[in-house]
Amino acid sequence: MTFQALLLTQADGKTAAAVTQLDESALPVDGNVLVAVDYSTINFKDGLAITGRAPVVRKWPMVAGIDGAGTVLDSSDPRWRTGDRVVLNGFGVGETHWGCLAQRARLQGDWLVRLPDAFTSRQAMAIGTAGYTAMLSVLALERGGALGPVKPGDGEVLVTGASGGVGSVAIAILSKLGYRVVASTGKTAEADFLRALGAADVIDRAELGAPGKPLQKERWAGVVDSVGSHTLVNACAQVRYGGVVTACGLAQGMDFPASVAPFILRGVTLAGIDSVMAPLSLRETAWKRLAQDLAPDRLQAITREIRLGEAIDAASQIMAGGMRGRVVVDVNA
Incomplete structure (x- = not known):
């Protein structure tokens, strides 16, 4: 099976970014949960990685995207079952491990947080x-x-x-x-x-x-x-x-x-404040509080949605300071 992903490559010290069709067999083997990604997003760190403005990426080639939300397709981790809704933030994803600006991601089960019922995958990535x-x-x-x-x-x-x-x-x-x-x-x-x-x-x-x-x-x-x-x-x-x-x-x-x-x-x-390696208990508390203390209308007001093919331009915009609020990326569009 193939899937589309925003793939970063490097040649002569320069970063190139392109939306590419990849085979599922190319996904990293050091992951025990296969996730169908619904949405990702563009953060400042993603902007640095995609534009090559800073040495964020440590392994090449790299699928960008430090965030993702979607549904478990397959898991050898007993904590996760097919159909579970999950959210991923950090843990070196998009830096040393293929990320979530893609339709598929193979991740470690202990990196995942159960998505609160209050949020859709899109809302999770608006966050x-x-x-x-x-x-x-x-x-x-x-x-x-x-x-x-x-x-x-x-x-x-x-x-x-x-x-x-x-x-x-x-x-x-x-x-x-x-x-x-x-x-x-x-x-x-x-x-x-x-x-x-x-x-x-x-x-x-x-x-x-x-x-x-x-x-x-x-x-x-x-x-x-x-x-x-x-x-x-x-x-x-x-x-x-x-x-x-x-x-x-x-x-x-x-x-x-x-x-x-x-x-x-x-x-x-x-x-x-470190969001990348924060322990699971703190992550779960943060997501529980987000479900409680972030009003949906305020979240919608700061969010716009783009297609995966528009993510490269969005990365340049965020580096130029030309973006406000949050950008959600529909990786399946």
């Missing part, structure tokens, strides 16, 4: 790694820091990279939970969109993007940051005593040119 990461960040705010959880009444919560996948889902979740959310974005034309998601206020990312003082006026009770670099540094410098900052991205850069002052003088907690 994707970006939305799942946003939920991990919310859980970290709720775990809290030196003064305990960051609660809705504690003050404003800043969300950076607000029009992106992580940011838009974080706004939708936090506002539904009762937090007053301030969205930071470089796309000022998206202010109405962000307010419709639940942002109480919108600020220009330029306010945070340049080098600043080690300690600044206290404002934020918590922060969800997907940008990194000076934006993350300034966010930390503006957090109120005992507040929590979650760091889950590097859109501005991997550097962190910071001072220890916010951490030792204001008791600020900086919580790193």
Whole structure:
């Protein structure tokens, strides 16, 4: 049996991407669950891999796609049976193991999470790694820091990279939970969109993007940051005593040119968010909470759908900063 997939190859250090027909026998043998993929998505990491902008891919050739949702076709893992609905996020899929921008994927059973009944496969990919990461960040705010959880009444919560996948889902979740959310974005034309998601206020990312003082006026009770670099540094410098900052991205850069002052003088907690290798128990909690705390109308508002053949152009768009919200890929169209 053949299936279509977005295949990445490399020659002379350059990455080439093409939708290709592959034989099912070509799927990796180091997987014990065969999944019929319904939908995938395009994340920032997918954009890096497909465009070759960063060395995301570690084995060649590679089927792209770090996320997938679909139905089990065959399994030698006792936890999974034919017909089970599953979702996959991370675990090196699309990097070291063939990914889910394809009609078929052979995966390890312990990478899979049972898809909550509240979601269709399409909705699961409208969430994707970006939305799942946003939920991990919310859980970290709720775990809290030196003064305990960051609660809705504690003050404003800043969300950076607000029009992106992580940011838009974080706004939708936090506002539904009762937090007053301030969205930071470089796309000022998206202010109405962000307010419709639940942002109480919108600020220009330029306010945070340049080098600043080690300690600044206290404002934020918590922060969800997907940008990194000076934006993350300034966010930390503006957090109120005992507040929590979650760091889950590097859109501005991997550097962190910071001072220890916010951490030792204001008791600020900086919580790193890893979505790739998070343990199953945490993944299951995150997906359960997404089913509970992410309103379907808000999810639909940030989602658009494309065909597999359009995924290469979408990857270039996300790298150029020309995309908002979430993009769902129908791998069977």
